[in-house]
Amino acid sequence: MIEIYKSSEDLARQEIDVLVPTMGALHAGHASLIKIARQKGKKVLVSIFINPLQFEDKQDLANYPKSLDSDLRLAEKAGADAVFIPTTEVIYPGIVTEVSAGKVGELYEGKSRPKHFNGVLTVVKRLFELTTPKMAIFGEKDFQQLFLIKQMVKELSLPVDVISAPTIRDENGLALSSRNIFLDQNQKKYAQVIFRALQKSSIEDMNQEILSEPNFRLDYLEVIDENTFHPADKSTLNKRAIIAGWINQVRLIDNMTVSAKS
Numbered sequence: 001m002i003e004i005y006k007s008s009e010d011l012a013r014q015e016i017d018v019l020v021p022t023m024g025a026l027h028a029g030h031a032s033l034i035k036i037a038r039q040k041g042k043k044v045l046v047s048i049f050i051n052p053l054q055f056e057d058k059q060d061l062a063n064y065p066k067s068l069d070s071d072l073r074l075a076e077k078a079g080a081d082a083v084f085i086p087t088t089e090v091i092y093p094g095i096v097t098e099v100s101a102g103k104v105g106e107l108y109e110g111k112s113r114p115k116h117f118n119g120v121l122t123v124v125k126r127l128f129e130l131t132t133p134k135m136a137i138f139g140e141k142d143f144q145q146l147f148l149i150k151q152m153v154k155e156l157s158l159p160v161d162v163i164s165a166p167t168i169r170d171e172n173g174l175a176l177s178s179r180n181i182f183l184d185q186n187q188k189k190y191a192q193v194i195f196r197a198l199q200k201s202s203i204e205d206m207n208q209e210i211l212s213e214p215n216f217r218l219d220y221l222e223v224i225d226e227n228t229f230h231p232a233d234k235s236t237l238n239k240r241a242i243i244a245g246w247i248n249q250v251r252l253i254d255n256m257t258v259s260a261k262s
Helices: 008-012 028-040 058-063 068-078 116-131 143-155 178-182 185-198 203-211
Strands: 003-005 018-022 044-048 082-084 135-139 161-165 216-225 239-247 250-258
Touching: 008 116, 018 028, 018 116, 028 044, 028 068, 028 135, 028 161, 044 068, 044 116, 068 082, 082 116, 116 143, 135 143, 143 161, 143 239, 178 250, 185 203, 185 216, 185 239, 185 250, 203 216, 203 239
Parallel strands: 003 082, 018 044, 018 135, 044 082, 135 161
Antiparallel strands: 216 239, 239 250
16 A cells, blocks of 8 residues: 655655655656656655646646546556655745746746746755655656756755656657646647657748647747757757647647757
8 A cells, every 4th residue: 555645744754765746637657757766766755746836827726637546546556655745834834935947947938937937946846855855757748847957956956866757648649748638639639730840850840830730829849959958059969849839728848859960
């Protein structure tokens, strides 16, 4: 039976090898992170906490999917030893010291969602403080988030190894996301344009592919240097295309490495 922790006192007696931070509504993508964690350490902890600081829209926060019973089953089946389900008071017991995501946190996803990454970094730092893991695993689907967490860990000299895990996709290439449950079958077909676009060899071809699907409303599409998050140029060796947009009111993000010769 999987253990459930709810307080800092519960955690104080534990030695956590690997933390898998989540906001719940777990799916196969989360299961893949837990399975990787199982290979890395003896004690695997999954945290489930819907962080209010990273939502600029209160309705979006209220509507975020919740499925605790199935989350616990998935976490246990994937190999987690325990699940940490804190309240807001446990994570933020008093005045919140916000972590700044800096200039990169204001770009792309941060431009469309002001203060979002400050909220992400703030909660991740608190989770690290409470669980004191040796390692933590994050998916590459949220690539800007992953970049900023690695940057925070380095700048603050936090004693955690951040491990990145590949994006998990459905049979049609759509990146798995907790928000995908809000898409009907037709909308999932429209969303396949994201994967098709990311497979193109140039930003021009990517944009042309996006224009072929009128049901997808583009927010941004850029090829960046994945080591700096600056726009890529001809000399960039580690290129990654990042994209975000909406199908109806559902926001979707994705990314993929791009050939250095493109």
